């Protein structure tokens with residue numbers, strides 16, 4: 001991209017290697033459309049495309065450039081699920097309802113896969129996502145694996161610590177959940193291609209056109225932009241945290257937070273020796289890191305969260321330290337690009353999806369899990385607008401809740417720091433617990449010396465009750481796949 005474009009797209013690896021996208025004109029004349037979409041990120045573009053495919057007239061208003069923020073700057077992991085932990089979703093809405101929500105999240109993954117396959121020759125998906133544990137927490141993992149694989153019908157595999165360590169050369173990793181149907185992409189390339197195929201379907205996209213005011217009452221809604229007005233039968237608000245003053249009562253339900261991504265200089269063959277898995281990798285705790293190999297021998301590394309300052313360079317030291325702790329064999333890495341993006345999180349960490357008032361629709365709050373869910377949301381809202389389909393009501397339990405303003409940001413930041421400290425301690429204890437278990441197993445297997453006092457053995461057993469071994473997780477039960485097998489989806 002040329003330097004002018006780069007400025008708005010940030011110092012991202014994707015922008016550096018992208019061709020400059022065609023600049024679209026701003027809205028200069030009053031117009032009348034069936035649907036006006038406010039926001040040219042992935043949520044807005046998908047909704048616009050899906051509506052226009054049915055022949056309706058659609059305009060997208062984008063305040064800056066298409067996908068200039070989160071949608072074009074994220075890590076590119078296309079994985080099922082939501083930002084909220086699926087166990088808490090089950091607690092909140094029950095298993096049957098959660099199963100439907102999970103299936104919708106998988107539909108989002110499949111929508112993207114099919115769209116890339118059929119219409120985006122320039123986007124190359126790389127299969128697989130590995131959610132790796134840094135602690136030997138089999139007691140937490142076993143119920144999760146059972147819930148995902150057996151109760152929700154997710155296609156997953158349980159991987160043992162040995163298999164994980166064979167592919168990711170870090171002895172501090174334990175077991176993992178593998179999602180063979182997930183994949184990773186260049187998200188900016190996807191978003192720009194999505195804009196193109198939306199236009200082919202008839203969508204008119206206006207860049208540098210902020211919606212300044214909206215009157216959502218009445219059958220025809222009115223939207224004011226700097227140079228012209230729009231009238232529309234339906235309006236889709238897809239502005240994420242950038243919606244700001246346009247509808248404060250809605251934007252105040254999201255907590256804006258920045259997260260960070262870096263790409264190293266080429267690391268040569270040593271990268272492939274350290275990371276032998278081509279898919280995307282997440283360390284399972286929300287404060288941990290995500291990474292993948294890009295461009296054959298560069299490492300993309302992502303994580304961190306701040307609700308206050310947004311200074312990517314401040315993360316250089318953290319990221320270097322984290323990479324050195326994870327893969328010391330890579331030495332002291334240098335970054336070529338380091339950038340931030342803004343995500344919008346509701347207090348319940350679920351998407352905000354549905355009809356706010358007649359004809360005024362909201363698709364927002366996708367947080368850090370917004371590739372599959374923006375695709376899902378775009379499709380659901382298009383069906384609702386076109387056919388009155390009410391599948392979006394599955395998200396009704398997750399209402400618009402005021403996010404607490406500055407206090408909400410402080411609470412989120414505090415929760416992040418507290419979890420980071422706790423996860424760090426657990427990860428440091430992991431290898432010690434594993435060593436202790438290994439010794440305990442060895443001593444149990446060894447022939448008992450006749451002189452060993454029976455009382456010592458009893459004491460040890462009483463103090464340390466037997467724990468399940470991660471490699472003995474119930475991944476081999478009948479519906480749960482293991483090591484390369486894939487579970488059949490529940491019908």
Ligand SMILES: Cc1cc2nc3c(=O)[nH]c(=O)nc-3n(C[C@H](O)[C@H](O)[C@H](O)COP(=O)(O)OP(=O)(O)OC[C@H]3O[C@@H](n4cnc5c(N)ncnc54)[C@H](O)[C@@H]3O)c2cc1C
Nearest residue numbers: 039041042043063071074075076077211239240341370371
């Ligand atoms: C660093 C980072 C890494 C991430 N990694 C992943 C990942 O690997 N996988 C994953 O699933 N998710 C990831 N996410 C989350 C995902 O990127 C987002 O949830 C998703 O892109 C949000 O899309 P969106 O369309 O809702 O919002 P945005 O991309 O923020 O788009 C909203 C658009 O609306 C426009 N707008 C707002 N108000 C107005 C207005 N009044 N008038 C006109 N236009 C307006 C804005 O200019 C903006 O372009 C990540 C996010 C970040 C920040």
